[in-house]
Amino acid sequence: MLSRSLNLILQSLPSPLHILQQSSSPSTMTNPRSKPNKNEATNKKADPDIQNLSIKNESTLEKTDAGEITFTDTASDLGGGEITRLFNIIDQLRECGVAEDISLPQLVVVGDQSSGKSSLLEALTGIPFPVAATLCTRFATQINFRRAQHSSVQVVVLPSKDATGNIRAKKASKTYPKMTGLIFEKILAEASVEMGLPQPGETTENILPSTARFSDDVLKIDISGPDQPLFSVVDVPGLFQTATIHQTEDDIAIVEQLVTRYIKNPRTIIMAVASSLNDIANQKVIQLAKEADPKGSRTVGILTKPDAVQHGDESRVIEVAQNKVARLTHGWFVVRNRSPDEVRRGITADQRIINERFFFQKDPWNALEKSQVGCESLKTFLRKLLLSHIRKEYPLIVKELDNLYQRCRDDIKELGPPRETPEQQRKLLLEISNKFHMVTRDALMGNYQLSALEFKQLRLRTVIYDLRDKFVQEICSHGHLYFLDTKKDTEIRKIHDWICETYLKCRGPELPGLVNHTVMRILFQLQTEGWSKIAESLIESVKDLVDSFTQQLLAQTCGDPELRMNIWNLLDAEMEMANERAKEELQQILTDERGDILITHEVNFNSSVEESRKKRYISDLSGNKDESLDVSSRASLNAPKMVEEPLFDLFNRSFRTQEEQAILEIFDYLRSYYLIARSRFIDNVAIQVVERHFLGTGGSARSFSPKLVGELTDEQLQDVAGEDFGVVQQRRGLATRLERLEKAKKIARAGYGI
Numbered sequence: 031m032l033s034r035s036l037n038l039i040l041q042s043l044p045s046p047l048h049i050l051q052q053s054s055s056p057s058t059m060t061n062p063r064s065k066p067n068k069n070e071a072t073n074k075k076a077d078p079d080i081q082n083l084s085i086k087n088e089s090t091l092e093k094t095d096a097g098e099i100t101f102t103d104t105a106s107d108l109g110g111g112e113i114t115r116l117f118n119i120i121d122q123l124r125e126c127g128v129a130e131d132i133s134l135p136q137l138v139v140v141g142d143q144s145s146g147k148s149s150l151l152e153a154l155t156g157i158p159f160p161v162a163a164t165l166c167t168r169f170a171t172q173i174n175f176r177r178a179q180h181s182s183v184q185v186v187v188l189p190s191k192d193a194t195g196n197i198r199a200k201k202a203s204k205t206y207p208k209m210t211g212l213i214f215e216k217i218l219a220e221a222s223v224e225m226g227l228p229q230p231g232e233t234t235e236n237i238l239p240s241t242a243r244f245s246d247d248v249l250k251i252d253i254s255g256p257d258q259p260l261f262s263v264v265d266v267p268g269l270f271q272t273a274t275i276h277q278t279e280d281d282i283a284i285v286e287q288l289v290t291r292y293i294k295n296p297r298t299i300i301m302a303v304a305s306s307l308n309d310i311a312n313q314k315v316i317q318l319a320k321e322a323d324p325k326g327s328r329t330v331g332i333l334t335k336p337d338a339v340q341h342g343d344e345s346r347v348i349e350v351a352q353n354k355v356a357r358l359t360h361g362w363f364v365v366r367n368r369s370p371d372e373v374r375r376g377i378t379a380d381q382r383i384i385n386e387r388f389f390f391q392k393d394p395w396n397a398l399e400k401s402q403v404g405c406e407s408l409k410t411f412l413r414k415l416l417l418s419h420i421r422k423e424y425p426l427i428v429k430e431l432d433n434l435y436q437r438c439r440d441d442i443k444e445l446g447p448p449r450e451t452p453e454q455q456r457k458l459l460l461e462i463s464n465k466f467h468m469v470t471r472d473a474l475m476g477n478y479q480l481s482a483l484e485f486k487q488l489r490l491r492t493v494i495y496d497l498r499d500k501f502v503q504e505i506c507s508h509g510h511l512y513f514l515d516t517k518k519d520t521e522i523r524k525i526h527d528w529i530c531e532t533y534l535k536c537r538g539p540e541l542p543g544l545v546n547h548t549v550m551r552i553l554f555q556l557q558t559e560g561w562s563k564i565a566e567s568l569i570e571s572v573k574d575l576v577d578s579f580t581q582q583l584l585a586q587t588c589g590d591p592e593l594r595m596n597i598w599n600l601l602d603a604e605m606e607m608a609n610e611r612a613k614e615e616l617q618q619i620l621t622d623e624r625g626d627i628l629i630t631h632e633v634n635f636n637s638s639v640e641e642s643r644k645k646r647y648i649s650d651l652s653g654n655k656d657e658s659l660d661v662s663s664r665a666s667l668n669a670p671k672m673v674e675e676p677l678f679d680l681f682n683r684s685f686r687t688q689e690e691q692a693i694l695e696i697f698d699y700l701r702s703y704y705l706i707a708r709s710r711f712i713d714n715v716a717i718q719v720v721e722r723h724f725l726g727t728g729g730s731a732r733s734f735s736p737k738l739v740g741e742l743t744d745e746q747l748q749d750v751a752g753e754d755f756g757v758v759q760q761r762r763g764l765a766t767r768l769e770r771l772e773k774a775k776k777i778a779r780a781g782y783g784i
Contacts, residue, residue: 115781116420116421116424116781117420119424119777119778119780119781120134120135120420120424121174121262122777123427123774123777123778124136126770126773126774126777127770128431128770128771128773128774130767130770131434131767131770131771131774132427132430132431132434133295133296133297133298134295134297134427135297135298135299135416135419135420135423136262136264136295136297136298136299137262137263137264137298137299137301137412137416138263138264138265138266138292138293138295138298138299138300138301139151139263139264139265139266139301139303140266140269140289140292140293140300140301140302140303140315140318140319141268141269141302141303141304141305141315142268142269142270142271142303142304142305142313142314142315143268143269143270144268144305145268145303145304145305145313145315145334146303146305146334146335146367147265147268147303147334148268149334149367149368150301150303150332150334150365150367150405151263151265152367152368152379153365153367153379153382153405154263154405154409155173155175155263156209156379157173157209157214157253158210158211158214159214159265167218167265167267167268168222168225168227168228168243168244168245168267169221169222169225169227169244169245169246169247169248169249169267170246170248170249170264170265170266170267170288170292171218171248171249171251171264171265172188172248172249172250172251172262172263172264172265173251173253173262173263173264173265174250174251174252174253174262175253175254175258175262176252176253176254176255176258177254177255177256177258178254178255178256178258179256180254180255180256181207181208181254181255181256181258182205182206182207182208182253182254182255183205183206183207183208183209183213183251183252183253183254184203184204184205184206184251184252184254185203185204185205185206185217185220185221185249185250185251185252186203186204186250187221187224187225187247187248187249187250188247188248188249188250189247190245190246190247190248204220209251209253217249217251218249221249225245225247226245227243227244227245228243243277243278243280243281243284244267244281244284244285244288246288248264264292266288266289266292267285267288267289268285269285269286269289269314269315269318270282270285271314286314286318289318290318290321290322293318293319293322293323294322296328297419297423298328299328299329299330299412299415299416299419300319300322300323300328300329300330301330301332301412302315302316302319302329302330302331302332303315303332303334304316304331304332304333304334305333305334305335306333306334306335306336306338306339306347306364307335307338307339309346310350310355310356311356316356320356325359326357326358326359326360327359327360329358329359329360330358330360330361330363330408330411330412330415331350331356331358331360331361331362331363332362332363332364332365332408333347333350333351333362333363333364333365334364334365334366334367335366335367335369336364336365336366336389336395337366337369337389338369344394344395345394347364348394348395348397348398350362351363351364351398351402351403352398352402360411360415361402362402363402363403363407363408363411364390364395364398364402364403364404365386365403365404365405365408366385366386366389366390366404367382367386367405368382372385383405383406386404386405387404390403390404424778424781427778428775428778428779428781431771431774431775431778432775434771435768435771435772435775438764438767438768438771439768441764442761442764442765442768445590445757445760445761445764446458446589446590446593447461448753448761449751449752449753450752450753450758452744452747452748455747455748455750455751455752456739456740456742456747456751458593458751459597459739459742459747459750459751460736460739460740462587462588462597462734463734463735463736463738463739464736465587466583466584466587466734466735467732467734467735467736469488469583469586469587470490470579470583470731470732473488473489473490473491473579473583474490474491474725474731475491476491476492488579488582488583490575490576490579490725490731493575494572494575494720494725497568497571497572497575498568498716498720500568501564501565501567501568501712501715501716502712504564504567505560505561505564505565505708505711505712506708508560508564509558509560509561509564509708510557510558510560510704511528511556511557511558511559511560512524512525512528512557514557514697514700514701514704514705515701525697526693526694526697528553529553529693529696529697529700530689530693532549532552532553532556533545533546533549533689533692533693533696536548536549536552542688543688543689543691543692544692545692545695545696549696550628550696550699550700550703551626551627551628553696553700554624554628554700554703554704554707555624557700557704558623558624558704558707558708558711561620561623561624561711562616562620565616565620565711565715565719566613566616568715568719568720569609569612569613569616569719569720572612572720572724573605573609573612573724573730576605576724576725576729576730576731577605579731580598580601580605580730580731580733580734581598584597584598584734592754593750593751596749596750596751597734597750599750600746600750601733601734604730604733604738605730605733608723608724608728608729608730608733609723609730611723612719612720612722612723612724615718615719615722615723616715616719619711619714619715619718619719623707623710623711623714628703628707630703630706630707630710632706634706635702635703635706638701638702638705638706639698639699639702642697642698642701642702643698646694646698
């Protein structure tokens with residue numbers, strides 16, 4: 031865009047202008063000032079970028095002995111080489127839409143309505159812009175001049191970056207054979223319709239309140255031809271401060287905001303057009319330009335309508351032009367365009383150039399430096415300024431594009447893989463579940479990674495062993511009613527009394543001295559009442575551990591918090607079912623162990639009972655007879671005469687009544703069976719409950735498996751892995767932006783030969 035600007039500055043005018051240019055300087059364009067003065071020094075000082083500019087191969091800026099800056103053009107048509115390449119790159123960057131992401135160098139013409147902005151644009155571009163206030167444009171117009179073999183005019187409306195959906199898509203372009211006043215009016219009218227705006231000149235009375243009156247869309251006009259120079263300029267709607275039948279009070283703020291967005295671009299060169307008829311302090315354009323460019327380094331002041339200034343007021347305008355009133359780095363220019371009367375009289379563009387030149391040769395305007403007056407001087411200056419501006423900003427643009435591209439990639443990566451379709455959703459869940467499955471497998475086998483050492487929950491098998499050890503300790507210490515291996519006489523008496531009491535309560539039709547078969551079952555059930563609570567506590571602990579493990583592992587394998595929560599919600603139901611199955615399994619084990627039938631095939635059971643008997647007999651014979659039994663039927667025996675006293679005394683030590691013997695036998699059987707059943711119960715809980723329902727295949731710790739993902743329906747996939755519509759839109763926007771930035775990056779870096 032800017033590329034085309036520089037070329038038009040010297041070459042956009044018709045052949046009569048070229049004759050004037052040749053008469054001024056055949057090969058070197060030099061400021062026609064004869065000697066330096068105070069004003070000249072001011073203007074030179076205000077243009078540091080241009081003074082240091084040097085263009086390789088194509089053209090060179092040089093200083094004369096008098097300190098003047100000259101532009102030596104070694105390729106008068108600028109159709110090739112480095113300059114054209116740079117300008118074309120900027121134009122290509124704008125065409126690929128990257129101006130939405132970064133600031134690109136551009137030339138923007140701004141001014142109040144009736145400031146002469148349209149006449150200036152006509153002089154710069156040769157296009158007959160509407161000059162009547164009633165025909166003000168309601169959108170920005172970007173005009174590009176292209177060098178091509180055949181002449182044509184291509185027009186397209188570029189939607190604003192805030193547009194969405196189908197509106198966001200680039201509109202189809204229209205082509206015209208050439209540009210005329212009537213065609214330009216038709217283009218503006220059709221663009222207004224396409225943007226949904228009122229027609230130029232339409233009054234507010236005929237506009238519905240809901241109808242937009244200004245648009246952020248851009249009308250792009252490409253004018254191509256063999257004699258067209260490279261040039262680009264953006265025209266924005268004119269500023270105004272009073273409502274009329276064509277524009278409302280609300281429109282004042284809308285236009286001001288639109289203009290401000292353009293001129294706040296740090297790479298925009300502001301052509302601030304001000305009327306010589308009004309004090310510049312009262313013109314809105316100067317205020318906005320100062321706010322957008324406080325140092326005035328990007329602003330070029332342009333005073334119009336000097337020929338309409340009242341006699342005696344010329345000094346006021348001249349002081350502004352000499353950069354004494356509102357100082358700008360690049361100073362001020364004064365131009366004389368066709369007046370409305372001259373337009374009506376048919377004064378041509380060629381004649382306008384001649385009239386302007388003669389006007390500034392008259393007093394008092396001839397006091398101004400020739401480099402400050404006339405459209406030709408303005409074009410020459412803009413050409414130098416734009417060239418300097420592009421060369422200075424180009425490396426920064428390349429760097430900024432690289433940074434934005436990387437940032438956009440990071441933003442897309444942060445969103446995670448796309449998951450709009452069931453296939454994408456299943457693929458993502460399979461990837462996560464595979465990672466989850468492998469880490470779980472290692473955790474259950476004790477194959478820990480370094481990260482597992484930092485999180486106790488991830489050392490699943492280790493913590494399970496700790497819980498099982500605690501469970502065994504609890505069962506052995508508090509799982510019984512009585513500690514059957516006690517050596518304390520008081521405890522032994524309590525146990526025997528408990529057995530005796532139960533034995534007496536359970537008498538049935540059996541013969542005296544025999545034991546009812548229900549006694550052992552009841553005693554065992556009473557002895558093991560504590561197992562259930564301890565085992566249930568183990569199940570809760572294991573469940574909490576597996577839940578914590580799953581959540582911690584999901585945090586490592588799934589970076590999206592929302593997706594992670596959805597996966598957890600899916601697994602939570604599966605894990606709760608596994609927990610319920612574990613509880614049911616425990617109750618079944620307890621029922622089996624504490625049921626009506628006591629069963630053991632433990633080979634050591636009988637030997638354990640016999641060992642207890644032997645120990646008791648030995649104790650009795652050694653004089654340590656257990657006197658803890660208190661049975662009412664107990665009797666003492668006198669030694670028969672035929673039995674020797676020592677032998678009978680030995681017999682009497684070991685003698686028990688039937689009831690005493692039954693109680694001791696019950697104790698021996700109960701103790702041996704309890705120890706066997708306890709070990710069996712501990713193992714069954716560990717294997718059939720913990721391993722089967724929590725850790726084993728199908729257990730809750732392995733619930734997030736590829737198998738589970740493979741069985742999910744499309745509806746379930748959407749519920750779990752489906753993206754929020756806002757995220758989908760964000761991803762699509764980032765993908766579009768990344769594609770745009772990648773294309774722009776290639777274009778820009780190609781300019782560096784990278």
